[in-house]
Amino acid sequence: MIVCPSCGAESIHAEKGCAQCGFVPTRVDGFLAWAPDLAKHNDGFHTESFEGLARVEAGNFWFRARNAIIIWALRKYFPAFRSLLEVGCGTGFVLSGIAQAFPGKRIAGSEIYTAGLAFATQRLPTVELVQMDARKLPYVTEFDVVAAFDVIEHILEDELVLQNFHRAIKPGGGCLITVPQHQWLWSPVDEEACHRRRYSARELHAKVQAAGFRIVRSTSFVTLLLPLMLASRLAARRSGTSGGSEALQLNPVVDRVLDAIMRMEHLVIKTGVSLPVGGSRLVVLQKIPAA
Numbered sequence: 001m002i003v004c005p006s007c008g009a010e011s012i013h014a015e016k017g018c019a020q021c022g023f024v025p026t027r028v029d030g031f032l033a034w035a036p037d038l039a040k041h042n043d044g045f046h047t048e049s050f051e052g053l054a055r056v057e058a059g060n061f062w063f064r065a066r067n068a069i070i071i072w073a074l075r076k077y078f079p080a081f082r083s084l085l086e087v088g089c090g091t092g093f094v095l096s097g098i099a100q101a102f103p104g105k106r107i108a109g110s111e112i113y114t115a116g117l118a119f120a121t122q123r124l125p126t127v128e129l130v131q132m133d134a135r136k137l138p139y140v141t142e143f144d145v146v147a148a149f150d151v152i153e154h155i156l157e158d159e160l161v162l163q164n165f166h167r168a169i170k171p172g173g174g175c176l177i178t179v180p181q182h183q184w185l186w187s188p189v190d191e192e193a194c195h196r197r198r199y200s201a202r203e204l205h206a207k208v209q210a211a212g213f214r215i216v217r218s219t220s221f222v223t224l225l226l227p228l229m230l231a232s233r234l235a236a237r238r239s240g241t242s243g244g245s246e247a248l249q250l251n252p253v254v255d256r257v258l259d260a261i262m263r264m265e266h267l268v269i270k271t272g273v274s275l276p277v278g279g280s281r282l283v284v285l286q287k288i289p290a291a
């Protein structure tokens with residue numbers, strides 16, 4: 001169900017809008033836009049980064065490893081899911097991996113920046129892609145799984161966003177989230193990425209539980225490469241620069257070595273070991289129905 005973001009009327013039409021107050025989602029760059037004022041500019045991300053990301057994602061071990069762990073977690077924890085919304089789908093790299101791994105499911109993506117959706121639609125020509133503000137998500141019990149991969153750290157009102165995820169999920173469904181972890185890894189890379197925070201497990205757990213979720217699984221990842229990551233973040237702190245998307249463009253040999261390390265780590269996580277430290281954290285959440 002879609003609720004009118006303007007007046008709160010229930011079951012409004014996804015394209016025709018609200019019969020009660022007249023709210024109609026407009027179109028920006030061809031995409032249905034629910035928060036058109038924020039489609040081009042807001043303080044969550046530098047839109048010029050999308051092009052660099054779209055170019056490097058497939059050739060960078062980190063993005064591939066994250067896709068692998070996400071797809072594994074979906075299969076393991078939500079084997080019967082029929083619909084999934086990825087909030088903050090960016091260039092669609094994760095969503096296209098999910099769409100390939102789960103043919104026949106309803107897969108949807110939302111993104112506040114139409115600049116991201118322009119890349120996503122090339123990768124996912126048949127997938128529902130909409131421009132939306134996660135803080136004003138209009139869905140109520142609409143999807144089996146709502147997912148957000150390295151998104152909520154960009155948003156000041158992350159607790160509100162988690163409540164919106166909870167509302168958007170069907171009874172029995174759940175949520176899959178990844179975030180950057182450990183404030184002590186903070187560097188110009190985070191500033192360049194418009195991060196508001198890196199999470200501790202404690203902060204993330206408290207916030208998801210307050211939003212009405214039960215934690216089914218929580219583990220760090222990018223653990224084996226943490227020393228390397230720390231060294232590169234310290235170097236970034238010393239130089240005061242992030243290196244931009246060129247820093248994500250790796251020598252293919254280096255990329256293969258790092259890829260192999262991430263695969264080993266993934267094997268460990270699959271055995272059920274939850275890693276205490278790591279550059280990122282994955283949480284698998286089940287919706288507890290609101291009382």
Ligand SMILES: [Zn+2]
Binds near residue numbers: 007
């Ligand atoms: Zn309305």
